[in-house]
Amino acid sequence: MANQEVIVDFNTGTALRYPSFWLRDHCPCSECQHPSTHQRQLDTFTIDPEIKVSSVRSTPSGLEVVWPNSSSRDSSSHENANANANTSTNTNKTHTSVYPWEWLETHPPFVQASKKTPATAAAVQRAWTHVAPSAAPTNLPRVAYSAIVDGPDTDGLKRFLQHIHTYGLCFVPGTPANPAATQTLVERIAHIRATHYGGFWDFTSEANPIDTAYTNDPLPPHTDTTYFTDPAGLQLFHLLSHTSLQDPSRAGQGGESTFVDGFAAAAHLYHHFPDHYRALATYPITSAALGSPAGAFLNTNAALQGYPVLNHSSPSASRVAAPSPATLVQIRWNNLDRLAPATPTFPNHTALKAWYAAAREWARILESPEFLLTVKLQPGEPVIFDNWRVLHGRLAFEGKRRVCGAYTAMDDFSAKCRSLAIEV
Numbered sequence: 001m002a003n004q005e006v007i008v009d010f011n012t013g014t015a016l017r018y019p020s021f022w023l024r025d026h027c028p029c030s031e032c033q034h035p036s037t038h039q040r041q042l043d044t045f046t047i048d049p050e051i052k053v054s055s056v057r058s059t060p061s062g063l064e065v066v067w068p069n070s071s072s073r074d075s076s077s078h079e080n081a082n083a084n085a086n087t088s089t090n091t092n093k094t095h096t097s098v099y100p101w102e103w104l105e106t107h108p109p110f111v112q113a114s115k116k117t118p119a120t121a122a123a124v125q126r127a128w129t130h131v132a133p134s135a136a137p138t139n140l141p142r143v144a145y146s147a148i149v150d151g152p153d154t155d156g157l158k159r160f161l162q163h164i165h166t167y168g169l170c171f172v173p174g175t176p177a178n179p180a181a182t183q184t185l186v187e188r189i190a191h192i193r194a195t196h197y198g199g200f201w202d203f204t205s206e207a208n209p210i211d212t213a214y215t216n217d218p219l220p221p222h223t224d225t226t227y228f229t230d231p232a233g234l235q236l237f238h239l240l241s242h243t244s245l246q247d248p249s250r251a252g253q254g255g256e257s258t259f260v261d262g263f264a265a266a267a268h269l270y271h272h273f274p275d276h277y278r279a280l281a282t283y284p285i286t287s288a289a290l291g292s293p294a295g296a297f298l299n300t301n302a303a304l305q306g307y308p309v310l311n312h313s314s315p316s317a318s319r320v321a322a323p324s325p326a327t328l329v330q331i332r333w334n335n336l337d338r339l340a341p342a343t344p345t346f347p348n349h350t351a352l353k354a355w356y357a358a359a360r361e362w363a364r365i366l367e368s369p370e371f372l373l374t375v376k377l378q379p380g381e382p383v384i385f386d387n388w389r390v391l392h393g394r395l396a397f398e399g400k401r402r403v404c405g406a407y408t409a410m411d412d413f414s415a416k417c418r419s420l421a422i423e424v
Contacts, residue, residue, distance in 0.1 A: 004052055008063060008104060016108050020051050024067055026107075027097040054094060062100040069093050128389070130264040131167050133373040140375070141167045145175040148188055157188055158420045164234065165417060165424060168261050169385035175238065177379040179404045182238045185382065186405075190412030193232060195225065196294040202240075202404040216398070221260045221366040221391035222334035225407070226287040227297045231332060231387060233410025238382035240402040252399020257383070259373040260366050260391040262331040266310055268365055269358075270325050276358035281310040281323035283355045286341040287334060299332075304343045309333050309362070330388040335363070366391060 006023060009015040025044050027033065032042040057064040131140060141163040147156025163170040175181055183200045186192055192199045205216045225231040242252040270277040284305040289297040299306045311330040312320040320327065346352040365371060374395075377383065385392065388410055417424045 004050065006053060006056060006063075006065070010101075010105060016104065016110075018104070018109060020053055021047060021049060022109050023053075023065060023097070023099065024051055026099075027095070028099065028103075029095075029097055031095075032097075059098065062098045063104060065097045065099065067095040067097065127166070128168065128261075128263050129166050130261050131169070131373070133369065133371065136373055136375055141170045142173055143170060145172050145181070145185065148172065149184055154420060158422065161189065161413070161417050161420060162422055164384060164386055164413070165422060168263070168390040169259060169383055171381050171383050173381045175380055175382055177238070177240050179240070182236070182382055182404050183406070186236050186384075186408065189234065189384075189416055190408045193407040193409045193412075195228075195232070195407060196289070196292045196297065200404065200406045202402070204400055204402050216255075216396060216401075218396040219393040220335065220363070221258060221372070221393040222336065223262070223331055223391055224334070224387050226285075226332045226334045226337055227289045227299050229299055229301050229303075230409070231330070232407035233387060233413050234384055234408045235387045235392070236382055236384040236405045236407075237377065237392075238379075238404050239377035240379055240404055242397070242399055242401045244399045248400075252397060252401065254395050255397030255399075255401055256374050256376045256395045258393040258395070259375065259383075259385065260371050260393075261373075262333070262389050262391050263325065263328060265362075265365050265371050265391075266328055266331065267325040268371070269362060273358070273361055275354065276361050277310065278323065279351075279354045279358035280362060281308050281312060281320070283345055283351065284308050284341075285332070285345075286339045287332070287337045288339040289337060298339070300342075305341055305345050307332050309359070331391065333362070333366075333391060335359070 004020045006018045006020060007015055008018065024047050025042070027042060032040065034041050051067070054066040054068045056066075143156055143160040143163060148160045160170055160172070172185060175185060179200065179202050183192070186200070223231065224235055237257065239255075242255060244250040244252050266277065269280075284303060284307050286306040287299045309332055310323065310328060311332065312323045312327040313329050314320045314327070346355065375383070382405070387407070414424045
């Protein structure tokens with residue numbers, strides 16, 4: 001103990017410092033932290049700012065710290081008439097906290113104290129495996145509907161979520177070709193995220209659509225809801241039917257779905273065109289959805305210029321100094337929704353030209369055979385994919401298609417993964 005700090009030597013060549021006040025504020029006992037909600041019950045601002053521990057002891061379960069009664073300042077302003085009674089009965093009361101060793105090692109309060117850099121931590125969180133286009137159609141990630149939905153066993157659900165997290169997408173054969181069964185599948189992950197398209201959607205091509213997705217026009221690879229501050233996390237498509245307009249008894253033509261692993265494409269861009277990668281990770285883009293009667297949606301609520309195409313994890317809200325695929329967490333790319341910014345984006349003409357050169361190469365990579373996965377969706381086998389990672393598109397088609405699906409939020413997906421012990 002020195003200068004109101006506890007210093008712990010982990011016998012690994014590292015000694016970490018913990019301010020006494022900080023430790024007291026993070027006491028994990030059931031008195032200070034609610035045992036079921038895990039929310040703080042201790043009033044942080046009743047702790048003496050100059051607190052020092054009474055004693056410390058190493059135990060198998062963690063560092064045991066005994067705090068003096070002076071850990072709390074006089075709280076008469078909070079307790080009014082009961083203040084005197086509390087003072088007289090708590091004069092000699094101490095408080096004991098036990099901090100698990102693993103928790104101490106993984107929660108250093110000072111950046112310089114940790115050997116584990118934020119970049120390393122983010123790379124572990126976003127571990128992924130690329131599914132090459134050559135895997136289609138037989139070797140794509142699949143989990144049967146019955147394994148996910150039927151019965152109390154969560155093994156199938158866990159495998160399903162692990163595939164989405166690892167590969168970016170998963171197909172679900174054996175799904176009944178109706179909206180009700182499809183909605184049940186989505187809700188095994190989390191509640192549906194409603195947008196201006198509705199909650200669970202069931203649509204065909206329209207004469208006056210609010211989005212190009214509702215037409216029979218081709219769609220280049222893109223991510224959805226780039227115009228949201230928080231884009232949709234997962235997206236599910238289930239092709240319920242596709243029939244010819246001339247002969248409804250026959251199958252319609254075209255409409256194959258396309259998918260691109262954006263993490264793999266970005267890694268390729270980084271290794272072959274590092275300047276292009278840096279441009280797409282640096283300059284923000286304003287995106288908008290302007291065709292909905294619900295109003296205009298723009299991704300400028302929290303960031304006036306929007307967000308870069310390639311977004312990275314960072315220990316702070318500041319822009320990442322050296323962006324790389326190791327810390328890439330989100331791709332925002334829909335050239336159809338890109339809008340001229342109201343707030344200047346580029347510092348000069350050279351930077352503007354650099355962004356357009358990078359975007360041109362990025363679009364070329366997304367359409368290249370090395371990364372473009374083309375799959376003809378079938379009734380009874382929906383696909384769900386990570387909208388922060390996997391770009392999707394569609395070829396033009398003839399006929400009438402009926403598709404249902406939904407979004408879920410990334411926070412909800414991550415929480416479900418953690419509940420099943422999947423590291424995210």
